Amino acid sequence: EEQLLESGGTLIQPGGSLRLSCAASGFTLNNYPMSWVRQVPGKGLEWLSVLRDNGATTYYADSVKGRFTISSDSSQNTLFLQMNSLRPEDTAIYYCAKDSTGTTLDSWGQGTLVTVSS
Amino acid sequence: QSVLTQPPSVYAAPGQKVTISCSGSSSNIGDNSVSWYQQLPGTAPKLLIYDNNERPSGIPDRFSGSKSGTSATLGITGLQPGDEADYYCAAWDTSRSVYVFGTGTQVAVL
Numbered sequence: 001e002e003q004l005l006e007s008g009g010t011l012i013q014p015g016g017s018l019r020l021s022c023a024a025s026g027f028t029l030n031n032y033p034m035s036w037v038r039q040v041p042g043k044g045l046e047w048l049s050v051l052r053d054n055g056a057t058t059y060y061a062d063s064v065k066g067r068f069t070i071s072s073d074s075s076q077n078t079l080f081l082q083m084n085s086l087r088p089e090d091t092a093i094y095y096c097a098k099d100s101t102g103t104t105l106d107s108w109g110q111g112t113l114v115t116v117s118s
Numbered sequence: 119q120s121v122l123t124q125p126p127s128v129y130a131a132p133g134q135k136v137t138i139s140c141s142g143s144s145s146n147i148g149d150n151s152v153s154w155y156q157q158l159p160g161t162a163p164k165l166l167i168y169d170n171n172e173r174p175s176g177i178p179d180r181f182s183g184s185k186s187g188t189s190a191t192l193g194i195t196g197l198q199p200g201d202e203a204d205y206y207c208a209a210w211d212t213s214r215s216v217y218v219f220g221t222g223t224q225v226a227v228l
Binding site for chain 1: 150151153155157162163164165168169174206208209210215216217218219220221222
């Protein structure tokens, strides 16, 4: 069974940095495009970034470009999201998701909450 | 932020049918396949429809999807209380190289 488990969410001050992890099991992470999606509680879904082509290609939403970096470690079968220069508006639940066709997020983690506040 | 427009809410009685529209543009829905996601209260989103009208294993045929031009539609027949959730359409946007979600629609079963 495919599973994704996010971790690393916490309370952090504005301007700080944080790295989220997404541990995959039941499949080989680098064989699929992998995305990060966030959701402000009570609001809609916002796609942030995708890592595809066995890690060779990345895309980012304008809202996080230059501040967030997506990466993976094949030895750990884990996806990461490095978040720098965090802002209060980055407060959200962060989900990782596996992409089965290039445009289909078919497996999702349970999410990890990031709160950016002083 | 969202470039795909959905109605905020739809509702119907148990057993009835609802449809949710998703309006985009030539660079997203018009150029790529559409997926639909269901998010039950307090849970992570779940894939409901992919490639415009395909259902993953385990999704009942009460759920259906279609696409025409720059718009897509999700249909739910035989509405059940367990269908109360938020529903999101999504597609890749070719011109911006980003994945875009719809604004989301809350389905209520009266």
